[in-house]
Amino acid sequence: MRTSKFMRRENIRGFTLVEVMISSAILAIILSMAYGIYLGGLDIWDVAGYKADLQGEARNALSAMANELMRATREPSSSYRAVIPSPYPSTPSTANNSVRFYLPVENLATGNPQWDPSNPIDYRLDNQTVVGKTVLMRSGDGLQKILAKDASGVQFIFDPNLSIYEIRIILTLSKTTPRGRPVSITSTSIVRLRN
Numbered sequence: 001m002r003t004s005k006f007m008r009r010e011n012i013r014g015f016t017l018v019e020v021m022i023s024s025a026i027l028a029i030i031l032s033m034a035y036g037i038y039l040g041g042l043d044i045w046d047v048a049g050y051k052a053d054l055q056g057e058a059r060n061a062l063s064a065m066a067n068e069l070m071r072a073t074r075e076p077s078s079s080y081r082a083v084i085p086s087p088y089p090s091t092p093s094t095a096n097n098s099v100r101f102y103l104p105v106e107n108l109a110t111g112n113p114q115w116d117p118s119n120p121i122d123y124r125l126d127n128q129t130v131v132g133k134t135v136l137m138r139s140g141d142g143l144q145k146i147l148a149k150d151a152s153g154v155q156f157i158f159d160p161n162l163s164i165y166e167i168r169i170i171l172t173l174s175k176t177t178p179r180g181r182p183v184s185i186t187s188t189s190i191v192r193l194r195n
Contacts, residue, residue, distance in 0.1 A: 043179055050183040054150060054173040058187040061136055061148040062171060065123055066191045069167065072101040073115075073194045098124035099156040099167075104194075123147070125154055136171070150175050152184065165193045 015023075100122045104113030121140030128135045128146070136151040137144055153172035162168065169191060174184035 043177070043181060046177040046179065047181060047183055050175050050177055051185055054175060054183065054185045055187070057148050057150060058171050058173050058185060061151075062169060062187055062189045064138070064147055065169060066189055068103065068121060069099075069101065069169075069191045069193060071103050071194055072121075073104075073165075096156045097154055098122060123154070123156070125151055148173060162190060163192070167191050167193060 100120045102115050102117060102120055105116050106112075107114045119140065121138065124137055124139070125134055126137040127133075133149055134151055135146045136148040136154055138147050139145075148171065150173045151171065152174040153170075155168075155170040157168040157170065158164075159166075159168050167190070169189045170186060171188075172184060172186045174182060176182050
């Protein structure tokens with residue numbers, strides 16, 4: 001019996017076990033490199049997203065504080081009108097992690113603003129067990145409001161390089177990404193108080 005040339009043993013070719021093992025190892029190396037690049041890209045994406053969230057949160061908190069502080073005054077002759085923490089200029093560049101001030105109420109009879117010392121407004125850091133974080137709080141008008149949930153530091157500074165009616169606010173916010181990378185931003189605002 002004659003065998004066809006397709007059935008002969010020398011024409012049947014395939015990969016040897018060594019060739020399969022080498023190609024599998026090369027494929028595994030390439031896939032692990034691609035996965036590492038993918039994870040690095042996800043980490044960069046997370047960090048950028050968290051930074052954007054923190055910047056928005058800081059911008060909102062600084063804006064809310066600036067809007068109220070612009071209505072306050074710092075008049076050294078009247079203690080309850082002053083933004084409390086620093087008796088400028090005897091302690092220049094003193095940083096405080098809280099500030100207390102009073103907002104004016106218009107006197108309808110005279111048309112001039114009056115200052116109500118019984119209703120102070122405070123900004124301060126507070127550890128919230130409900131949120132499980134340090135938050136920037138606003139207290140006043142019988143209410144408490146969280147301005148920033150991820151606050152890790154705040155400073156209110158009366159700087160001698162600024163006007164006596166200006167205050168520098170430095171707000172630091174921080175979070176940790178799901179992969180454990182810490183992300184932190186610091187925002188600064190200079191607010192001109194009412195004079």
